[in-house]
Amino acid sequence: MTGRSPAAAVTAGGPLRDYDDIFVPVLFHPWACLLVGALTPEPASAALDVGTGPGTVARVLAACVGPAGRVVAVDSNADMLALAENKPAVAGAPISYLEGDAGALQVPDDEFDVVTCQQILQFVTDLPAALAKIRVSVKHGGRLGALTWCALDRNPLFRVLFDTVRDQFGSEAAEAFAKPWSLSAPETARAVAAAGFTDVLARRHTLPAVFPGGPDQVCRFFGFTSVGGDLSDLDETSRHAFYKLARKRLAPMTAGDGTLYTTTTAALIVARA
Numbered sequence: 001m002t003g004r005s006p007a008a009a010v011t012a013g014g015p016l017r018d019y020d021d022i023f024v025p026v027l028f029h030p031w032a033c034l035l036v037g038a039l040t041p042e043p044a045s046a047a048l049d050v051g052t053g054p055g056t057v058a059r060v061l062a063a064c065v066g067p068a069g070r071v072v073a074v075d076s077n078a079d080m081l082a083l084a085e086n087k088p089a090v091a092g093a094p095i096s097y098l099e100g101d102a103g104a105l106q107v108p109d110d111e112f113d114v115v116t117c118q119q120i121l122q123f124v125t126d127l128p129a130a131l132a133k134i135r136v137s138v139k140h141g142g143r144l145g146a147l148t149w150c151a152l153d154r155n156p157l158f159r160v161l162f163d164t165v166r167d168q169f170g171s172e173a174a175e176a177f178a179k180p181w182s183l184s185a186p187e188t189a190r191a192v193a194a195a196g197f198t199d200v201l202a203r204r205h206t207l208p209a210v211f212p213g214g215p216d217q218v219c220r221f222f223g224f225t226s227v228g229g230d231l232s233d234l235d236e237t238s239r240h241a242f243y244k245l246a247r248k249r250l251a252p253m254t255a256g257d258g259t260l261y262t263t264t265t266a267a268l269i270v271a272r273a
């Protein structure tokens, strides 16, 4: 395994900064705690986090497995990894960040006690190949934990964002935007079993999500999605109309003090190697 050179750890900004500053604390960190809690790796375990983004699950794993453990965290986006590497170290295991594709993981076989995939499997082009490699990287008896969003009908916040994209940009753009909500729990569970994992369990969970900055804060979500570029290309009047429509649709979730209250629902898949 080879790590990234320190020179690669540049500071990323813009939409990815919003992802880390707004959506990690409100959405992705609470889900990471649920995911790692479901696996409860032993102290001193070796853990792999695939599609780590800004290190969301990797950092929870590091605290959980403690200083005698170790964490390897992989992502294909160098800017995400730069965000992760520039954070202060967590108390616990050291984390090695690797740039790479989940479909061609450069990690040894039979190496890890636990592997996590939080909101990444729906983006992987060759899911069977990726899960097959993940499977051989796990020691006999080790475990996989994966989270994927449930459908938009179970995710009212994301549904509003999707509807706004569809109304502004049309169905083709909406289909691309809907990728994060496109992999069902049964599909994921079948793919995990087909890769050779056993005792595959799928269960739906719902968590609260509270945005103190209200609709304006939620609208920062668009920036790092498939429509981020389209929005920047709109003229000011059209962009203003787009955000006005999104804010209007988010109003029913918003309290008098401007805080937005909602829930998100995802499928947790746990399996044994």
Ligand SMILES: C[S@@+](CC[C@H](N)C(=O)[O-])C[C@H]1O[C@@H](n2cnc3c(N)ncnc32)[C@H](O)[C@@H]1O
Pocket: 024, 028, 032, 050, 051, 052, 053, 054, 055, 056, 057, 074, 075, 076, 077, 080, 100, 101, 102, 103, 117, 118, 119, 120, 123, 124, 125
């Ligand atoms: C929604 S983010 C989730 C990040 C992180 N797991 C979290 O919970 O904050 C999806 C991440 O998967 C990464 N990703 C997407 N496709 C990938 C692939 N084929 N191989 C590795 N990483 C990938 C993206 O770069 C992004 O960081």
